[in-house]
Amino acid sequence: MDEFALIDLLLERLGEQKGGPAIVLGPGDDSALIDPVPGQWLVSSIDTLVADVHFPAAAGAELIGYRSMAVSVSDLAAMGADPLYCLIALTLPDGSPEWLDRFASGVAAAAFAFRCPVAGGNIARGPLSVSISVHGQVPANAALRRDHARPGHHVLVSGRLGAAAAALADPALARAQTLAEVTAVSEDPDAPLARYYLPTPRLELGRALRGIAAAAIDLSDGLVADLGHICRASGCGAEIAVERVPRSDHATLLQALSGGDDYELCVTVPSAALRRAHDIARAIGIALTDVGHIVARDGVVLQEHGRPWAGAGAAAGFRHFD
Amino acid sequence: MDEFALIDLLLERLGEQKGGPAIVLGPGDDSALIDPVPGQWLVSSIDTLVADVHFPAAAGAELIGYRSMAVSVSDLAAMGADPLYCLIALTLPDGSPEWLDRFASGVAAAAFAFRCPVAGGNIARGPLSVSISVHGQVPANAALRRDHARPGHHVLVSGRLGAAAAALADPALARAQTLAEVTAVSEDPDAPLARYYLPTPRLELGRALRGIAAAAIDLSDGLVADLGHICRASGCGAEIAVERVPRSDHATLLQALSGGDDYELCVTVPSAALRRAHDIARAIGIALTDVGHIVARDGVVLQEHGRPWAGAGAAAGFRHFD
Numbered sequence: 001m002d003e004f005a006l007i008d009l010l011l012e013r014l015g016e017q018k019g020g021p022a023i024v025l026g027p028g029d030d031s032a033l034i035d036p037v038p039g040q041w042l043v044s045s046i047d048t049l050v051a052d053v054h055f056p057a058a059a060g061a062e063l064i065g066y067r068s069m070a071v072s073v074s075d076l077a078a079m080g081a082d083p084l085y086c087l088i089a090l091t092l093p094d095g096s097p098e099w100l101d102r103f104a105s106g107v108a109a110a111a112f113a114f115r116c117p118v119a120g121g122n123i124a125r126g127p128l129s130v131s132i133s134v135h136g137q138v139p140a141n142a143a144l145r146r147d148h149a150r151p152g153h154h155v156l157v158s159g160r161l162g163a164a165a166a167a168l169a170d171p172a173l174a175r176a177q178t179l180a181e182v183t184a185v186s187e188d189p190d191a192p193l194a195r196y197y198l199p200t201p202r203l204e205l206g207r208a209l210r211g212i213a214a215a216a217i218d219l220s221d222g223l224v225a226d227l228g229h230i231c232r233a234s235g236c237g238a239e240i241a242v243e244r245v246p247r248s249d250h251a252t253l254l255q256a257l258s259g260g261d262d263y264e265l266c267v268t269v270p271s272a273a274l275r276r277a278h279d280i281a282r283a284i285g286i287a288l289t290d291v292g293h294i295v296a297r298d299g300v301v302l303q304e305h306g307r308p309w310a311g312a313g314a315a316a317g318f319r320h321f322d
Numbered sequence: 323m324d325e326f327a328l329i330d331l332l333l334e335r336l337g338e339q340k341g342g343p344a345i346v347l348g349p350g351d352d353s354a355l356i357d358p359v360p361g362q363w364l365v366s367s368i369d370t371l372v373a374d375v376h377f378p379a380a381a382g383a384e385l386i387g388y389r390s391m392a393v394s395v396s397d398l399a400a401m402g403a404d405p406l407y408c409l410i411a412l413t414l415p416d417g418s419p420e421w422l423d424r425f426a427s428g429v430a431a432a433a434f435a436f437r438c439p440v441a442g443g444n445i446a447r448g449p450l451s452v453s454i455s456v457h458g459q460v461p462a463n464a465a466l467r468r469d470h471a472r473p474g475h476h477v478l479v480s481g482r483l484g485a486a487a488a489a490l491a492d493p494a495l496a497r498a499q500t501l502a503e504v505t506a507v508s509e510d511p512d513a514p515l516a517r518y519y520l521p522t523p524r525l526e527l528g529r530a531l532r533g534i535a536a537a538a539i540d541l542s543d544g545l546v547a548d549l550g551h552i553c554r555a556s557g558c559g560a561e562i563a564v565e566r567v568p569r570s571d572h573a574t575l576l577q578a579l580s581g582g583d584d585y586e587l588c589v590t591v592p593s594a595a596l597r598r599a600h601d602i603a604r605a606i607g608i609a610l611t612d613v614g615h616i617v618a619r620d621g622v623v624l625q626e627h628g629r630p631w632a633g634a635g636a637a638a639g640f641r642h643f644d
Contacts, residue, residue: 028468032366033401038360042356043353043354045354045442050447089368129413131411143347147350
């Protein structure tokens with residue numbers, strides 16, 4: 001099949017997920033046309049997922065499609081933004097219609113789940129990779145940014161950490177094929193394969209924390225590394241009480257601290273807003289745990305019951321080019 | 323160097339080209355923040371360029387950066403849009419700071435030339451490829467679309483075609499390293515290496531043809547294939563007089579008809595607006611040549627002096643998955 005037949009196939013499978021309230025003109029032209037809502041700022045991010053770097057190449061295309069969307073949309077959650085649309089650039093080594101059909105099916109499921117329709121894209125021959133640019137909106141000046149943390153803020157994380165990192169150690173990771181198979185594994189919301197392939201961008205929480213959280217980031221590289229990004233952007237540091245870090249039953253403490261791929265949120269909240277933050281999380285039904293606080297001195301310090309934690313040296317985050 | 327050090331290096335080299343009038347928050351957070359202009363629609367597109375598919379892997383990183391930007395921005399020109407910002411996702415096999423520095427230098431030169439600053443991006447380890455999502459603006463309802471061609475419209479193309487295709491046959495293509503070297507080759511605006519690595523998105527022409535041209539596309543896959551996209555989207559066909567197609571001195575007629583990579587515009591214009599279209603092109607200083615017309619019957623038909631052209635069978639466009 002040629003490029004254009006593959007695009008037609010993908011668009012057919014996307015069904016309703018190629019249009020949305022803001023999309024004036026969806027896939028099929030040189031560009032998509034979007035009618036933004038007055039008074040809102042656009043929130044834009046791009047991510048690339050490379051086969052055998054960010055997902056096993058042998059995994060099911062449906063899972064690859066879903067995970068790629070979830071990982072990308074998570075950057076909108078981290079800004080407190082509502083998704084508007086995305087663009088997908090896919091490179092694949094051959095034009096397998098079956099693979100593409102399953103990929104599109106996973107993308108469509110995620111686009112529906114996150115209300116992030118696909119306004120356009122591109123298919124090219126090349127090593128398997130998926131690049132997605134996601135675009136959302138947030139009221140002017142209401143975005144959650146990395147650079148607004150200040151000494152004294154509490155550091156909170158959503159959910160429980162480490163399950164996605166635990167999945168990386170599971171040989172079943174590369175064998176997983178379908179959404180149905182991964183979701184059927186367990187009723188456990190922290191089932192590692194589901195946390196890895198079907199992460200939940202914390203859109204509702206991010207949106208609800210506008211005006212309450214000061215700084216925010218999504219946990220893609222691990223708590224220590226990502227909190228480090230907040231600290232560097234804000235010109236401060238943080239102290240984490242490792243015994244308070246909410247850990248998945250499937251994960252080691254090290255995985256909870258430095259495993260990436262959970263896509264939970266880490267936010268900093270001034271003391272005066274702490275109670276409101278907890279009330280909101282409770283109303284939404286997401287655990288929000290106080291794991292430490294922002295300090296003036298640079299760096300992320302790990303403590304256990306108030307003393308330097310012996311395992312701190314191992315708890316670095318994921319680095320692409322070490 | 324790790325991912326974050328490479329990003330810092332890239333951002334430093336981008337200099338002023340990471341901010342613009344619409345960019346509230348540029349690179350460094352989970353997402354960029356953009357303040358769109360009221361009354362304007364957003365115009366969004368994504369492209370991926372893969373090493374040894376869309377450019378020689380051995381070519382200079384500066385040229386790869388510039389070409390990637392130009393190819394992507396051309397999709398905005400084809401809609402009659404003004405660039406606002408772009409996002410760049412780069413995958414590269416190793417973290418060579420020298421390569422990245424030259425790449426960023428080429429990106430910065432193109433971002434400056436096309437007024438399309440870099441609001442964000444991503445670097446990951448993987449086979450060399452560049453994905454760029456570009457975002458522009460156009461007054462509501464003023465965009466040039468593929469689906470507005472109608473029988474009787476004239477088919478016009480800008481510039482001269484085929485030089486980029488001729489470059490693909492030149493062994494010097496993979497040896498080219500710097501912008502300076504490519505631009506120094508010749509005063510000839512159709513010098514093949516320059517047309518391939520440094521194409522000029524026809525932004526000024528696209529913008530000026532709002533309300534005058536009915537349909538438009540940029541020539542990335544070749545005139546015959548790209549005009550075919552307009553015809554399919556509009557539910558019509560076209561007849562092209564091959565003897566009128568403006569051909570680069572460096573190109574064969576077949577290269578002019580079906581070679582991609584020129585990034586000139588192909589537009590359809592109603593007879594009543596034809597003179598205005600030519601006046602505008604003359605004022606801008608770009609040749610705009612009438613090469614045929616839109617007909618009701620499907621398909622792109624190639625004629626020579628009114629008779630079926632014998633070479634028509636060979637004039638198919640570039641297909642990624644043939």
